[in-house]
Amino acid sequence: MLPVEALLRARGLSKQYVQRRAFSRTKYTVTAFEGVNLDLFRGETLALVGESGAGKSSLARCLALLDPPTGGNIELHGQELRRFDSSTLKPFRQNIQLIFQDPASALNPRLTACEIIAEPLVVQRIGSKIEQRERALHLMQQVGLDSSQAQKRPFEFSGGQRQRIAVARALAPNPSILVLDEALSNLDARNQDLLLRLLGDLQGAHALAYVFVAHDLSLVSRFADRIAVMYQGKIVELSETRELFSAPAHAYTQELLSGGQSVEKILLARSA
């Protein structure tokens, strides 16, 4: 398994937020992440693991082209993104989609499931109205929702079903990459399993690449091909899952692995 060309390539990527204290001139910068180098290949799952505040979510949003980076560059399908304004980004956007942690807030409560799923097609002007609707219904079936529920609104679905709608919407424009930002964290164990199986199937069917953001190392170890460990805004280690578990190179990774494999437990242990 040695793909030739990376779907997504990030070099020296960094993001700093400039903040101003209320009613004061003094500005200070907060670094979300810096010097991030990443390659993502077709059909693989790359997990991004780290504790809260490590900058994983900021990085995920940046990779999904939702926040422009303040330094470094991104290549998508071999093309470098020079500028991060909406007109430059628009043709690239359908290639990469983000799934949010909380499906309830990611779906407009006023729209029906069908409208929500078809929205990327409407925005990108793909197909006629009828084709958009048919594709939306087809996608609903693909993610395991009954198409008879197409006219229901988000609040009529369960949490797991909502996340499926979000997945269906993300799939609508035929992306090659999905960025999942803690997409399983709000679900119970059973729904986590169901969604993971669905994501696995979809990956097989469409050769999708996943960037899977999580805080739980044990969870991602079940399916990730490679794992990147983030610590204080930097990727401190990036290797294949097996390798990472057998020979963790970085001290923080060792800590992660030794501490019952959950960042939360480590945090608890630290603060105690």
Added chain:
Amino acid sequence: MRYLARRLAHAALLLIGVSIFSFALLQLAPGDYFSQLALNPQISAHTVAGLRAEYGLDQPLVVRYAAWLRAILEGDFGVSLAYNSAVGPLLALRARNTILLTGTAMLLSWLLALPLGIWSAARRGTWGDRLGGFFISTLLTIPDLVLFLLLLLLAVRSGWFPTGSMVSGNFDELTTWNKVRDVLAHLILPAFGLALAALPPLVRHVRSAMMEALDAPFIRAARAHGIRERRVLLRYALPVAANPLISLFGFSIAGMLSASLLVEVILSWPGIGPLLVESILAKDVYVVIGTVMLSAVFLITGNLIADLMLFASDPRVRIE
């Protein structure tokens, strides 16, 4: 102190904005006092042009604004073309009357609203509370204009209240004590009307602020300690409810001033309201600007006072 300095700067900026706004607005007006004079065949065009020059109306806008602003800072509000007198003293007299009226009404409305609101919050859900709520809702739906006309009707039909102006014809002959009584007699109806108009939102807010305060856990604790209900209401709940009410005081000034314009016109109280209406009809430019500016000054000052009270009453504001 930073808080106060900021509020003051903000108020000053607003005033400048208001002055530019009202000055610019009047320059847009087609025709001024003199264009009506020009229609008079007995006055020559030359005379009108001379008058225009004398009053500086032939100067460019910015120059006139700058000159006007400088004059205002020196206390000179320009000349009333209709009254043929300085605007400053005219405004001062009218402003005094408006302040007397709105001040009394403000006091009256809070004196009514506080006990009413506290009482109905303490007895929420009872018949008394519902009756009070109904009364307040009814009062709310009566437009100010109609309310004041009804009061005028009452005054005219009953003859209990003197109407028109703020003093009787023989005012100058009265003794000091009788002068005060005479003004009070004239004041009572417009002030009462204004207070009634302002009452509904005040009572509603006092009630809801008090109810929120009474729901706080420390009030339940105080009650559990067996502290008397009266003391719980006034010493424990009221200070907590005071903050939103002080802000409300600031907000209520604007409504009070608008309503006061109407009550002054309808019940013939010689405040700045009737002056504004007259000066608009007479195209008396400087009086209109002066009046509008004055109303803004009242409002901004009122809000500053509310800020000061908040500053004094809330330790959190002081610390920032």
Added chain:
Amino acid sequence: MLSHRRKLECAACLLAAVYVVVLTAGFFAPYSFATQNREAAFEPPTAIHFRDAQGNLYAHPFVYAADGRSEANARYPIHFFVRGAEYRLAGFRSQLHLFGVEAPGEVHLMGTDGYGRDQFSRFLYGGQISLLAGLLATLLSLSIAVVLGGFAGFYGGGIDELLMRGGELFLALPWLYLLFAVRAALPLHISQAQVFLLLVSVMGLIGWARPARLIRGVVLSAKQRNFVIAARGFGASDFYLLRRHVLPQAYGVILTQMTLLIPQYVLAEVTLSFLGLGVGEPMASWGTLLASLQQYYVLSSYWWMFLPALLLIPLFLVFYAAADALQEIQKSVPL
């Protein structure tokens, strides 16, 4: 929550009915707003009878003619769908009135004014000016508020700062003084249609600040929501985001503001016309109808001149009830 919806529906139906009656005033009013009858000045409301002096009952209601202008005790039955004075409705000429009596009999439900004009007819026609001015000015204010508040909230930064500071300027003046100041800048003596348009635009232009602030607040929180970010993620334009996701969040606020602004603007028109700064005679507006009350002798002697003022109270009650219900519904529906 259901009861609030029911309350809102009732209020909306009532208001719609009022607007329909007033806009088709020509049909519901038995007379024209300008028809004078100097001999019948300040007549009290006409009594409507079912029983005559002899105690005979009639199926048809009738009125007696005023004394001195025809034989006494002549009965004039009230007919429905009668032909009368010609009026124009949406460009069509018509003579059909809902009710009326044959001349020389007259029916004045709310009495007559100093020129002998029918107060009831003038009240209906006056509603055209006042209610329409209120509605149009509200639509104008809200359009400005949606555009400015939407922009300020959505783009933030300098635009936001500028618009909100500008809005504060409008809030720094008591609104009636502001309204008068703007009115002062406009010509006094112009045609009635121009006055009407001026009133609408003046009221509409000065009232944008408060709704704009509220809409800005909603937009500010709505644009942070994940479904907006997600839509941006698949390439939605700003315009699409505003139209599809952000502004619909403000529907509730816009509707509530509408039910609060319309009565406020109706009152503003009434106040301006009352003080002689709005539409003038012979046009009827609720303000000009009330203006005659400024004369003490009218106020003290002719109680029916007060009827238009009293009729405003139930109308405003309905408006406030609608606003109340809307606010309650919004509170109970989490966005």
